[in-house]
Amino acid sequence: MALTDEQMQDLQKEAKVNSATLREGDPLHVEGKDYKVVASTGSGSVTQGISVAPVDKNGNADYSQTAVVVAGTQPPGDKNGNGLLPELGSFFNAVGARGHMTSQYGDVEALYETTEKNLKGKNNAGITNMSGFSQSGPAVAKVAAEHKVGKITNFMDWGSEAALMDDAGAPREANDITKEEKKWINKHAHVYSDSGKDVTEYDGGDGEIAYGKVKTFEGKDHDTQAPRIKGNGLDVDWYVKHxxxxxxxTKEQVKEVSKYKAAHDSKKSKKDADDYVKEYQKKYGDYAKKKTSKIKNKGKIKAKPTSATSLHLKHKFGQKLDFKDLLRHYQGAQGSKRILLRKALLFAGLSAAIEDVGDLTKKVQQLMDQSKEDIKETVEETRAKAFDFAQELDAAEVESLLAEIDFNRIWSEGIESENIAQAKNFAAKVEALGQKVLSAGDAIEEADQGAAEKVVVFNEAVISDFN
Structure with missing residues (x-):
């Protein structure tokens, strides 16, 4: 397990405000959740950071989910800074980070090592999360990659391009991020970035994030609390609503927002909806895949004739027969009309039953397809997360442990075929019954011929009576 991006965002506030006063063992309450402090950078430090473990409902710290959280630059005059000298040191480190890895990398590594030391002797202890902001972002990313931390949550990284090692033989800085470390970061890091690149536009790389899975949100605000996060990603529904x-x-959501922007911002920007769509693709990346409906391909299934019997009924009487309507007329009819309605009533009930069973067969198939997709997706997600969590095991060991979590072991194609076959068999029985009812209906009509006028199909007068 690991803490979510949303929880790491909440903890970022505390790293900035309380790192100078918090000590190992101190309690910490953040957004309705309790934590216990494992380590902190303390007062007088150029870098502000804390390490915490979540506390369960029984008051016990879960050290298996320990998180290291490092704040951003503390400029001179910062109301939450550690004093003028640390603030000046942090500021000049940020200036230097425009050309290479920030010098605060050493502080981040030291906080990680102190955290590991304080975790010794704790049950199932381990560092699962790391988070950095602005200048500390690249340093946190590198330390996490060095120690194979499985979840990295960064905000508006400053100097990420400058922190990459272009030439291993002649690095700009010995602590720059190597190509192998970048591969790890690309797989395990979520980096939240404002589209307006507030502050980071001056980092020497125009604020572009050079690694990880970048999650860009509209706005210009250099603040860890700026993005609206839900779980482990941006709250897309909130952004669409606003x-x-x-x-x-998704493409549909982008078009919806673009249409609104074109209608309300056109006087200022003179952009149409297509302009906003192009802007999205440039700044925010590819469209997300549309989530599948609970009923697969809902609304796209072409209606098929339920059966030859049903078609025969509709053709014979020139309209769809409504059972309740016919029953009402039958109860009030007399003489020849009542005789005519007897067979029509029988056929209407049969027609409705055949249509219902046809729908049932399709629904069974649809639900089977959707369940199959849901289970397949769950299995894939479970296996992927397991590989992320089991960092100390090699791939072969993880595969061995996950052998039972396999789609083909969980889903039985035989049972699926059997269920579908049963539904089809039931439909076939209803169809066979229908043919027998048709024959019985013909017998009823024959018996009634002597008492009724000669009728082959409903005449216009009878139909007008129905209406």
């Missing part, structure tokens, strides 16, 4: 762009939108 007519704003963010990464992870």
């Amino acid at each position: 007519h704003k762009f963010c990464s992870g939108m």
Whole structure:
């Protein structure tokens, strides 16, 4: 298990405000959740950071989900800074980070090592999360990659391009991110970035994020609390509701927001909806895949004739027969009309039953298809997360442990075929019954010929009576 991006965002506030006063063992309450402090950078430090473990409902710290959280630059005059000298040191480190890895990398590594030391002797202890903001972002990413931390949550990284090692033989800085470390970061990091690149536009790389899975949100705000996060990603529904762009939108959502923007911002920007769509693709990345409906391909299934019997009925009487309507007329009819309605009533009930069973067969198939997709997706997600969590095991060991979590072991194609066959068999029985009822209906009509006028199909007068 690991903490979510949303929880790491909440903890970022505390790293900035309380790192100078918090000590190992101190309690910490953040957004309705309790934590216990494992380590902190303390007062007088150029870097502000804390390590915490979540506390369960029984008051016990879960050290298996320990998180290291490092705040951003503390500029001179920062109301939450550690004093003028640390603030100046942090500021000049940020200036230097425009050309190479920030010098605060050493502080981040030291906080990680202190955290590991304080976790010794704790049950199932381990560091599962790391988070950095602005200048500390690249340093946190590198330390996490060095120690194979499975979940990295960063915000508006400053100098990410400058922190990459272009030439291993002649690095700009010994602590720059290597190509192998970048591969790890690309797989395990979520980096939240404002589209307007507030502050980071001056980092020497125009604020572009050079690694990880970048999640861009509309706005210009250099603040860890700026993005609206839900779980482990941006709250897309919130952004759509507020007519704003963010990464992870479907094509339909982008068009919806673009249409609104074109209608309300056109006088200022003179852009149409297509212009906003192009802007989205440039700033926010590819469209997200549309979530499948609970009933697969709902609304796209072409209606098929339920059976030859049903078609015969509709053709014979020139209209769809409504059982309740016919029953009402039958109860009030007399003489020849009542005789005529007897067979029509029988056929109407049969027609409705055949249509219902036809729908039932399709629904069984649809639900089977959707369940199959849901189970397949769950199995794939479970296996992927297991590989992320089991960092100390090699791939072969993980595969061995996950052998039972396999789609083909969970889903039985035989049972699926059997269920579908049963539904089809039931429909076939109803169809066979229908043929027998048709024959019985013909017998009824024959018996009634002597008492009724000669009728082959409903005449216009009878139909007008129905209406």
